[in-house]
Amino acid sequence: MxxxxxxxxxxxxxxxxxxxxxxxxxxxxxxxxxxxxxxxxxxxxxxxxxxxxxxxxxxxxxxxxxxxxxxxxxxxxxAIYEWNFAAQMVAIRTAEAVGQTDRAALRTELSSDEFLIRxxxxxxxxxxxxxxxxxxxxxxxxxxxxxxxxxxxxxxxxxxxxxxxxxxxxxxxxxxxxxxxxxxxxxxxxxxxxxxxxVDYPGFQRELSILRARVPEATEKLSAEIVAFVQGLRGEDLFKSPGVAESIDWARALVALDAVALSPDLITDTVGAVLKYQDDIARIAGAETTRLLDKAKAELAAVG
Incomplete structure (x- = not known):
């Protein structure tokens, strides 16, 4: 310990x-x-x-x-406890079978730790x-x-x-x-x-650190693009913005596909790992995907 x-x-x-x-x-x-x-x-x-x-x-x-x-x-x-009624009934039937008549003793036995389900x-x-x-x-x-x-x-x-x-x-x-x-x-x-x-959404650098720690097999470029793109999604009018858990899941999915960088087609094919509602997926489809990806890459270029 x-x-x-x-x-x-x-x-x-x-x-x-x-x-x-x-x-x-x-x-x-x-x-x-x-x-x-x-x-x-x-x-x-x-x-x-x-x-x-x-x-x-x-x-x-x-x-x-x-x-x-x-x-x-x-x-x-x-959440806290309950009594094992099945075991209590067996104990009652056994007491009746052997002729036990001390009701107080039986009541005490039935309310003992032995019959308590934690x-x-x-x-x-x-x-x-x-x-x-x-x-x-x-x-x-x-x-x-x-x-x-x-x-x-x-x-x-x-x-x-x-x-x-x-x-x-x-x-x-x-x-x-x-x-x-x-x-x-x-x-x-x-x-x-x-x-x-x-607990708020993390900033870019901390989310990137989280992704590197949890999905170390992802390339540096892919990790940075994932974080930038997901943080861009959080700025959109979505029903459910993706959390850090979705960033991690998406990174693992992309690594499984041997991806080294994001592309519009790759995002379209794997967006179900990061967005969980069809209305949100439809909202960023087509030209919106390209716009968000271009924006993410421009922000990455700006910070070096």
Whole structure:
């Protein structure tokens, strides 16, 4: 198990060791979250690296990654715990078969740890051989407000209450990262318990560094043209602008085709790796593709 970083620079270096290129602003808030033991709430467009930072921290620190993927209708039984009703019914039938009449003892047995099914939030509070885990609560904005209320106790005191068993508290708090694509506003009560950071699209140089780290087999020219073209796309009126994840996917697709530079035909053939909506693809088709590529190459020429 790797020790927690001692400074902002150490945090940035730690993440870079997992090919996660963080700016100083993100490095600072990540360091503070680790140092202070506070949850980190990351908000931003899809594909900018919010989820990936949890994976990078898990690998860099040698900690287990426990992920709760949020969705509409998520409740405590799916996120925290539930009882193994099938096993409880077997225990009841067995007790009846052997003539057990002590109802209080049977009730206590059925509410014991043996019949408890641990879901991600409860798992994250339990001791792990490698140290406190990294708990990723991904896309919290997809849930509803009642579920947010379940999280308040966890994020405040790193504990959950199970009526039949009482309060279960972490001996050492997990490293908690929450992400949101901002499809709806998350309640202030939850945000107040976290350190907050908006993860924006990276600038040209940082995105180029990310691409070089994640797809080192791409040529320098191809990587630069991909970043310039994608950043140009983000300036267009698209339904969904491509994130860094799409830049990486596109670079890998182009490398698989042995491409060394972009061309209008190559972009047309592979645009599905970077744009995910037909209206957006149609918007940049034909002459628009050539215009955007020429613009990207002109900008690259201007910066040398």
């Amino acid at each position: 790797t020790q927690l970083p001692a400074s902002i620079d150490d945090t940035i270096t730690l993440l870079a060791g997992q090919n996660y290129i963080a700016g100083r602003d993100l490095g600072t808030v990540a360091f503070l979250a680790l140092k202070l033991g506070k949850p980190l709430f990351l908000e931003g467009e899809a594909g900018v690296g919010k989820t990936e930072i949890a994976r990078a921290l898990s690998l860099a620190l040698g900690r287990r990654l426990i992920r709760l993927q949020c969705y509409e209708g998520l409740d405590a039984s799916s 879901r991600p939030l409860l798992e994250a509070l339990e001791p792990q051989p490698e140290g406190p885990p990294v708990l990723l609560i991904d896309e919290i904005d997809r849930t509803d407000e009642p579920f947010e209320a379940f999280l308040l106790e966890l994020l405040s005191d790193y504990q959950v209450t199970i009526p039949e068993l009482g309060t279960i508290k972490a001996v050492e708090p997990p490293i908690v990262i929450l992400t949101s694509n901002r499809t709806r506003e998350v309640h202030d009560a939850l945000k107040r318990r976290c350190l907050y950071h908006w």
